[in-house]
Amino acid sequence: MSTVGLVLRQVRFTNKTFWRNPASAFFTFVFPLLFLVIFTTLLGNDEETIGAVTIRTSTYYVASMAAFGLISACYTNIAIQMIFARENGVLKRTKGTPLPAWSYLGARVLHASLVGFLLVAITVAFGVIAYGASFPTGVDLFRFVVTLIVGAGCFAAIGLAVTGFVPNADAGPPIVNAIILPLLFLSGVFIATGNDAPAWVTWTGRIFPVKHLVDALRDSFLGLPSFSWMDVVVMALWLVIGVVVAAKTFRWEPGR
Amino acid sequence: MADRVIDVRGLRKSYEDVEAVAGIDLHVDRGEVFALLGPNGAGKTTTTEILEGFRPRSAGEVAVLGHDPANADRSLKEQIGIVLQSTGVDPFLTVHETIDLYAGYYPHQRATDEVIDVVGLTEKRDARVAKLSGGQQRRLDVAIALAGDPELLFLDEPTTGFDPSARRNAWEIVKNLVSIGKTVFLTTHFMDEAQYLADRVAVIAKGSIVSEGTPDTIAGRDRMQATVRFRLPDGAPAPPDLGQIAAGDRAWIVRTDDPTRTAHEVTAWALAGGFSLEGFEVTQPSLEDVYLELTGGEEGPG
Numbered sequence: 001m002s003t004v005g006l007v008l009r010q011v012r013f014t015n016k017t018f019w020r021n022p023a024s025a026f027f028t029f030v031f032p033l034l035f036l037v038i039f040t041t042l043l044g045n046d047e048e049t050i051g052a053v054t055i056r057t058s059t060y061y062v063a064s065m066a067a068f069g070l071i072s073a074c075y076t077n078i079a080i081q082m083i084f085a086r087e088n089g090v091l092k093r094t095k096g097t098p099l100p101a102w103s104y105l106g107a108r109v110l111h112a113s114l115v116g117f118l119l120v121a122i123t124v125a126f127g128v129i130a131y132g133a134s135f136p137t138g139v140d141l142f143r144f145v146v147t148l149i150v151g152a153g154c155f156a157a158i159g160l161a162v163t164g165f166v167p168n169a170d171a172g173p174p175i176v177n178a179i180i181l182p183l184l185f186l187s188g189v190f191i192a193t194g195n196d197a198p199a200w201v202t203w204t205g206r207i208f209p210v211k212h213l214v215d216a217l218r219d220s221f222l223g224l225p226s227f228s229w230m231d232v233v234v235m236a237l238w239l240v241i242g243v244v245v246a247a248k249t250f251r252w253e254p255g256r
Numbered sequence: 257m258a259d260r261v262i263d264v265r266g267l268r269k270s271y272e273d274v275e276a277v278a279g280i281d282l283h284v285d286r287g288e289v290f291a292l293l294g295p296n297g298a299g300k301t302t303t304t305e306i307l308e309g310f311r312p313r314s315a316g317e318v319a320v321l322g323h324d325p326a327n328a329d330r331s332l333k334e335q336i337g338i339v340l341q342s343t344g345v346d347p348f349l350t351v352h353e354t355i356d357l358y359a360g361y362y363p364h365q366r367a368t369d370e371v372i373d374v375v376g377l378t379e380k381r382d383a384r385v386a387k388l389s390g391g392q393q394r395r396l397d398v399a400i401a402l403a404g405d406p407e408l409l410f411l412d413e414p415t416t417g418f419d420p421s422a423r424r425n426a427w428e429i430v431k432n433l434v435s436i437g438k439t440v441f442l443t444t445h446f447m448d449e450a451q452y453l454a455d456r457v458a459v460i461a462k463g464s465i466v467s468e469g470t471p472d473t474i475a476g477r478d479r480m481q482a483t484v485r486f487r488l489p490d491g492a493p494a495p496p497d498l499g500q501i502a503a504g505d506r507a508w509i510v511r512t513d514d515p516t517r518t519a520h521e522v523t524a525w526a527l528a529g530g531f532s533l534e535g536f537e538v539t540q541p542s543l544e545d546v547y548l549e550l551t552g553g554e555e556g557p558g
Contacts (some may be wrong), residue, residue, distance in 0.1 A: 088344030096309070098333040
């Protein structure tokens with residue numbers, strides 16, 4: 001079988017197991033929509049003016065929840081799934097087969113990205129239908145899609161890299177969440193960080209990739225002129241860092 | 257030289273300052289079942305995992321099917337099947353899907369339904385893996401290892417947790433594999449399993465191989481003293497001097513270098529006296545007796 005065929009076949013099996021685990025699939029898909037409803041309900045769906053552009057609150061949150069969904073699917077899911085697969089020996093068994101390691105990991109990343117894209121599509125569709133959010137077109141759509149692809153790779157790579165620092169499955173969810181939750185809050189996913197935020201908050205946003213994903217998705221989705229390719233470049237850098245760290249620290253066997 | 261499937265010379269493995277494997281030589285020929293026996297912590301798993309390619313070695317030469325397992329060659333992995341002690345599978349796939357998934361990694365696949373049939377999981381073909389019993393999951397492990405039609409099969413304690421009939425079935429599976437020319441590297445802590453399956457066994461203790469041979473002759477087992485046991489009926493006189501060690505009430509145990517002669521003497525004496533002996537038996541030392549002696553009886557086999 002060709003290498004591409006091998007990866008796609010692996011994606012198919014990964015997909016089968018993903019949907020047969022209802023708890024995991026349910027929470028991955030329900031959380032972003034639930035948050036979208038909560039924020040729009042709490043904060044109203046009024047029109048707001050950001051710079052020269054007037055938008056609805058829901059449009060603002062659709063982009064934020066798309067970012068949240070992509071991070072859940074790519075970073076959180078990959079990290080936790082791989083930690084469990086390592087703990088119960090699936091990874092070790094796979095290592096003993098002729099399947100090249102990168103095919104297995106590549107299939108995981110590809111599957112997580114596809115789940116992330118589907119999640120973004122559902123969130124956007126929900127926002128458009130339920131709240132009348134506007135859908136980007138032309139160059140904005142192009143920017144939105146490139147941001148999604150680079151963002152998926154970036155957060156999947158970080159998810160793989162994190163697993164090397166988690167000793168066992170019990171420690172998995174707490175560590176994985178402890179890394180991402182503060183970043184989500186400090187990066188304006190749930191609450192916009194204003195210009196008067198303390199310097200350390202601003203710098204946290206500049207250094208880590210979460211705010212770059214949120215900004216790039218939001219600016220492209222809203223068609224704001226503030227869209228910057230620098231956001232995408234920073235995520236690409238984090239993608240490289242994630243791959244390098246994962247290559248050095250990824251373990252195929254459970255901890256002892 | 258015979259067709260060497262595994263050839264190990266001077267293998268050493270150190271973890272920090274502990275030497276888990278202290279220089280061992282062993283070889284396995286094509287079509288053979290080789291069993292590595294030893295207590296927990298003796299270096300058995302370390303040795304096996306070096307051969308399987310999971311662990312690097314500190315020193316020595318290792319060739320498995322002509323490859324160095326440390327290089328993790330894909331062509332080597334395509335020719336071996338591994339049943340590890342504790343490896344999971346995705347609980348949400350069915351038996352058939354799971355075997356299918358793994359078979360797809362190999363160039364020479366056996367038909368999935370055929371493999372399912374070989375390990376006796378036909379009735380569970382479409383059951384989710386999560387619903388299998390412990391013994392059934394172990395059979396699934398074996399099925400996955402067979403899916404790529406391997407030349408060499410590593411079985412690490414394959415029947416742990418099996419009930420007696422499932423063990424018999426597993427043994428027949430191994431016998432069948434060998435009959436079609438496959439080679440098996442087995443570790444077990446059941447001596448009857450090694451006795452039944454293995455062409456050759458090696459006993460490892462404290463990182464070194466302390467004895468090697470066929471199950472029947474290892475460590476001079478065939479030349480050891482046999483034991484004759486019997487019980488005297490009520491009112492029988494004491495037997496003649498046979499060098500016996502009396503054990504308990506009327507039970508007698510005799511150790512002898514010549515069981516034929518001793519058995520004859522005992523039965524002739526009983527027939528002449530006109531009574532029968534109860535529980536009369538002649539036994540050679542079992543593989544387990546030899547094993548316990550070689551490993552100092554510490555910890556028990558593992």
